[in-house]
Amino acid sequence: MSKLRRHFLRSAAGMTAGLSLPCDTLTEAAMAAPFAGQSPANAATEGKPAKLPTIKIGKFDVSRLIVGGNPFYGYSHFNRLYSEHMKEWATPERVVEVLRQCEAHGINTWQFSHTERTISDLKRHRDAGGKMNWILLSHAEIENNHGLIKEVAKLGPVGIVHHGGSAERKRREGKIQEVKDFLKAVRDHGVQVGLSTHDPEFLDQAESENWDVDFYMTALYYLTRSGREFEKLLGQRPLGEVYLPEDPARMCKSIRQTRKPCLTYKVLAAGRLADTPKQIDAAFQFAFDNMKANDAIIIGMYPRYFDQVSDNAQRVRKILGKKA
Numbered sequence: 001m002s003k004l005r006r007h008f009l010r011s012a013a014g015m016t017a018g019l020s021l022p023c024d025t026l027t028e029a030a031m032a033a034p035f036a037g038q039s040p041a042n043a044a045t046e047g048k049p050a051k052l053p054t055i056k057i058g059k060f061d062v063s064r065l066i067v068g069g070n071p072f073y074g075y076s077h078f079n080r081l082y083s084e085h086m087k088e089w090a091t092p093e094r095v096v097e098v099l100r101q102c103e104a105h106g107i108n109t110w111q112f113s114h115t116e117r118t119i120s121d122l123k124r125h126r127d128a129g130g131k132m133n134w135i136l137l138s139h140a141e142i143e144n145n146h147g148l149i150k151e152v153a154k155l156g157p158v159g160i161v162h163h164g165g166s167a168e169r170k171r172r173e174g175k176i177q178e179v180k181d182f183l184k185a186v187r188d189h190g191v192q193v194g195l196s197t198h199d200p201e202f203l204d205q206a207e208s209e210n211w212d213v214d215f216y217m218t219a220l221y222y223l224t225r226s227g228r229e230f231e232k233l234l235g236q237r238p239l240g241e242v243y244l245p246e247d248p249a250r251m252c253k254s255i256r257q258t259r260k261p262c263l264t265y266k267v268l269a270a271g272r273l274a275d276t277p278k279q280i281d282a283a284f285q286f287a288f289d290n291m292k293a294n295d296a297i298i299i300g301m302y303p304r305y306f307d308q309v310s311d312n313a314q315r316v317r318k319i320l321g322k323k324a
Contacts, residue, residue: 052106052313053320055294057215057261058192060133060158062109064288065316066263067102067309068300069112070270072121077223077241077270089304095121096128098303105313109133109158111217111263111298114142122155135263137196137217138163138182146185153189160186161194161217165224168199172226180211187212194263198222200254207258215261217298220248220287221269243269252290264291265298281315288319 054061070077072095074087099110110132112118122134135158142148143166152160167179179195186193196217197203203218221243230237233244243266255262264287268274273283287297297316301308 050104050106050313050317052108052317054108055261055296057158060109062133062158062261062296063107064296064320065107065312066109066111066135066296066298067099067107068265068298069110069118070300071302072098072300073113073115073117075113079240086302089302092117092121092124096125096130098301098309099125099130099132100128101303101307101309102301102313103130103132105309106317107132107309107313109135109296111135111137111265113137113163114139114148114152119152119155133158135194136160138166140166143178143182146182149185149189149191153191157191159192159194159214161196164196164198164217164219167195168197168202168224171202183211183213198224198251198266200251203251203254203258207254207260213260215263216255216258218251218255218262218264219266220251220264221266222247222251223266241270243272248286249290252287255291255295258292262291262295263298264295267297267299277311280312284312284315285319288316288323 052063052065054063056062069075071086072090074083074090076082076086102108102110108131110122112122112134114136125132136152138161142152142160143163149160162179162182170176170178183193183195192214193212194215194217195206195211195213196219197206198219199222203216206213206216223241223243225233225242227237230242234242251264255264267287268280268283273279284297291297299312301312303309
């Protein structure tokens with residue numbers, strides 16, 4: 001058995017435990033209580049927004065910790081039950097409250113996918129006085145109907161990003177021009193252009209060919225390998241999403257070779273590295289140690305059981321404070 005396969009089997013064995021929910025240790029009342037009752041820390045308590053280091057993407061100052069939208073909309077990257085668990089909690093009112101706390105703790109940018117619900121929540125956030133920057137990840141609808149880009153552009157995003165899994169599928173199918181056409185349509189509407197990928201070779205290609213993009217979204221785990229690639233590495237295609245421990249180092253090598261900002265996601269392997277504060281510390285530290293000074297991380301937050309917003313913001317402030 002190869003070293004890579006042994007590593008995969010060890011990580012897969014702990015996957016289910018890593019994503020188990022602590023429902024049996026909480027009363028129904030505690031589970032239902034809104035997290036807004038938790039006390040924000042430091043300057044946020046006094047009504048003064050806390051500060052986080054930022055990077056520049058065009059004219060925008062983007063915090064180096066970005067809140068991701070996956071948990072709000074049921075993209076658990078585990079199974080349907082867990083996804084429904086997330087969606088049940090994340091009402092529009094709660095999403096707006098999470099964003100309010102993000103702003104209070106210095107997280108000034110939100111990344112989410114293009115759907116009717118997400119755009120509705122963005123407008124609700126703004127109606128409540130929120131001013132967060134936002135980055136839109138494409139969805140099949142907007143990829144197939146470039147006319148929708150105009151409507152999104154009116155709302156003033158930092159940028160619009162072609163979805164990574166979709167782009168990689170088109171690349172494998174010889175339809176890379178469709179990806180470039182979408183990116184050009186974004187540019188033609190006066191919006192900054194982003195490309196997402198899980199595949200470091202795709203990132204290398206876009207950079208070496210000088211694609212007309214302003215920034216990248218880069219996954220630390222290559223979840224979208226073809227069945228043939230998985231068979232070559234592991235002997236077969238495993239069930240579900242696969243998080244290989246060697247992947248982050250490969251992607252970070254490519255990230256460091258880019259000139260443009262990279263917004264790195266799957267830092268916690270979709271919750272598989274979030275069982276303990278020590279695990280989270282190590283994952284955040286690895287990401288910041290292995291990226292450029294003009295890069296940031298995207299972290300999905302599901303503060304149903306504790307104040308992840310404050311916790312993550314303080315963690316990033318501590319790590320980057322050491323680097324200053």
